[in-house]
Amino acid sequence: MDVGLDHFVGLSAVIFAVGAFGLLVRRNLIGVLMSAQVMVGAATLALAAFAHFGNRSLHPLSGAVFAFFVIVAGAAEVVVAIALLLLVHRRRETLHTDELDDLRG
């Protein structure tokens, strides 16, 4: 069986759905963060796949470059997010989303 664009897009959609599900059902903020990262990974995979199978006039590495940027940005983002979570935990002794409702209007 040939592995084509459809397979990659399908895999990406499945991973994205898993991430979205996790984002909605997890009650621990670390879980929420992990789920969000899974979604970003799914989107990156789709980007790389489209670049590989899509327009031949592009440079073959152009999609990889974007994927690389997303990974770097994601790493930086996780650092900030973990630091925030750490601070929240220190102050509130909890990371449970039901107890954190400071954004109430």
Added chain:
Amino acid sequence: MYNLAWAVVLLPLGGFIFAFLPESPRRAAQVCVAFTGFALVVSLVLLGYRLGHVHDNPYVSTITFWTFDPGQKIQGGFISDFHLQIGVAVDALSAVMLALVSFVSLMVQVYATGFMRRDDGYTRHFTTLALATFAMLALVASPNLFALWVFWEVLGGCFYLLVGHWWQRPEAARAARRMFLITRVGDLALLLALVVLYDKLAAHVASLPAAPGQPVNDPYNFFTLQREWPALMAGHVTGSGPRTAILLALLVLLAALAKTALVPFHTWLVGLFEEAPAPVVALASTVTMTAAGVYLVARMYPLFLAAPHVMTVMALLGAVAAVVGAVVALAQTDIRRLLAWSTTSQMGLVFVALGAGAYGAGIFQLVTHAFSKAVLVLAAASLVSAYRTTEIAEMGGAWRHMRTTSRALLVGAAGSAGILLLSGFWSISAITGGVLHNTFPNHGHVGAVVQAILVAAVAVTVVLGAIYPLRMFFTVALGELPRRRGFQPQRVREPGRRMSAPVSILAVLAAVGGLIGIPQVRVTFAHFVVAGAAPQGDSASSYIGLAITAGLALAGAAVAWLLHAGQLKVPSFGRLGAALAGGLHVDRAYDLAVENTVARVAPLLDRVDREVSSRVVDQLAGGVTGAADAGRRWQLGRIDVLTLSAVAGSAVVAGAVVLGATGHLPWVGATR
């Protein structure tokens, strides 16, 4: 070369902007002075170049900042293709005015560095002076009436701030308000003139072949309009004729009268002289506010030539202002009020000259008056701060203790009086000669009766105009220091060099500045500003004008001396004298008129505003607040709810995109 005019106009604006950078007020003032100085240098270069190319066509450079194109041209209607433009135009008149404005403004700013040195609003004063200078330079460089109107308004706003510099004093705030409101009448007239001009001429001008480099003719361009007034008078423009020209000319004249403070709009000038800081007075009365009105008439002169009846009206109004101003000035005991009335009188002479067709003489008088009046105002300010009084009778002995200032005062007084060979002599005799010659550049003239009135008015103004400044000078300069309680004789000494130097430079020009306009020399001032046109005034009337002016001014000077020496006594005239000293109570009449009309209606409108408008607005605001409170309840602030709504929203958008792209949503237009 002519695009240097952009630099002249924009440099003071640069001064205004960069003066906000330095921390210290002193440095801010220096920035303003330096930028105005650069503007002066560039404007002198420009003037020199223009002098060498007398017969050049006007240079016009514009920026179109708003284009109005309704798609189709409706001929004869209100709407036609239209470009609003600002820019610079250089011809002889604007080259002269650019140099004059930047020169006097520089002198005034240098004087102000000394005069305002202990003032809290030092930086504010200088930045506003720079902005006012920019507005006036942009006004005189304007290539069209629209741009002129824009900077006309900016100028009025600047002087509202400048006159109200000491706004903590109610009188100063009142003077600023009065000036702003009275000149507002003229602003409104000018705006109406713009509307009428557009309505009547825009379609016609747009149908003419466009000027090179322009997609369409600007209906406000002076140089386009200049060619079209004769066509308008001859009825070649659909929907307008001589009555349009007369209406336009009257509106423009009204605007100029209010800005130049001629009778009956003169009342703001007295307030300005009494309450504004001396540099502001010197600037407003010489090269900005009053000069703006004269400049407007000079710029629209072809229109006035097309409407000769309005020329007659202008000359007569000028004559009234000249005579009334001179008579009332004679009755003044306060040095500032005397100078205010003298300004009205001298500006009246300018309008007499313009109305009698002596265009060059009128502009020439504006220039020499700028020199001598700036000297008088600044020297008087030095005297007032030395003597701690504004009453002329309480000063004396200045010649011995303030020699430089007194010399400048003498030159200014004698120069504005038209004493032989000083600057005012040449310009006033040019006016006398022009009124006697009585020929317009388009070969028209004023009627014989009007001419007789004008000649008489000019003669009276020259005699009286020599009496009051010289009498003031004799009283202030000669005699002994006054003796009164609390007077400090040691204060009567020369002010610092920053204040005396600009006054001396201005005094030199007030003395010799008239030499540019000696009649019958090959290229004189009058020939230059009419751009190489045929010289106005024949030699006979020029020489008669010189002789009459010389004789009358010297007679006036002699009377002034006799009055000072006490050999002539002035009858007090009882109530008439009091009325004259009070300026004929025109301002009181205005106050009464306002109190009986506007002031009665205002409380009513105030109640309507409070009870109706405010309440409606309050209700609206309350509704918005209530809706916001209701909406807040839905903000739970729960992270899971927030993420769920974000995901759901994204899903809806993504679904809509997919369905739309695959053609399942009929109302999403299939693009291809």
